[in-house]
Amino acid sequence: MLSKLDLELRFMQTALGLRARRQEVIAANLANSDTPNYKARDLDFNAALQSALGGSMGSIGLTTTSASHISGLSASGGAGSAALKYRASLQPSLDGNTVDSDVERAGFADNAMHYQFLLESMSSAFHKMSLAVGPDK
Numbered sequence: 001m002l003s004k005l006d007l008e009l010r011f012m013q014t015a016l017g018l019r020a021r022r023q024e025v026i027a028a029n030l031a032n033s034d035t036p037n038y039k040a041r042d043l044d045f046n047a048a049l050q051s052a053l054g055g056s057m058g059s060i061g062l063t064t065t066s067a068s069h070i071s072g073l074s075a076s077g078g079a080g081s082a083a084l085k086y087r088a089s090l091q092p093s094l095d096g097n098t099v100d101s102d103v104e105r106a107g108f109a110d111n112a113m114h115y116q117f118l119l120e121s122m123s124s125a126f127h128k129m130s131l132a133v134g135p136d137k
Contacts (some may be wrong), residue, residue, distance in 0.1 A: 007083045012122045019115040037096040040087040047080035
């Protein structure tokens with residue numbers, strides 16, 4: 001039973017880390033919307049999640065530099081190694097910038113909604129655990 005709970009929380013932690021990383025990338029795109037020759041980038045969330053989870057909800061290995069390091073999830077939930085890809089421009093600008101503000105804002109809002117859903121799911125899981133332990137007094 002505890003292993004299922006651990007797998008669920010690990011999944012949510014990894015997904016939250018990846019969603020936060022994607023939000024940073026989209027925000028960087030929006031911040032550089034007027035920068036000449038800036039190329040818009042994005043994170044393929046599904047591929048990054050599969051990669052971070054090793055194709056399943058198993059453990060995630062990290063590179064360690066010392067034998068005394070503890071293996072496990074990174075602070076970013078495995079999001080640090082997610083590969084960024086360049087987004088194809090729908091309407092290229094004359095200065096070589098490929099950022100489309102409308103696409104970026106839509107992606108930002110969509111990602112924020114998914115992030116909020118994951119937070120509420122994790123909160124619900126913790127609430128269920130507290131109810132299982134016993135009533136508040």
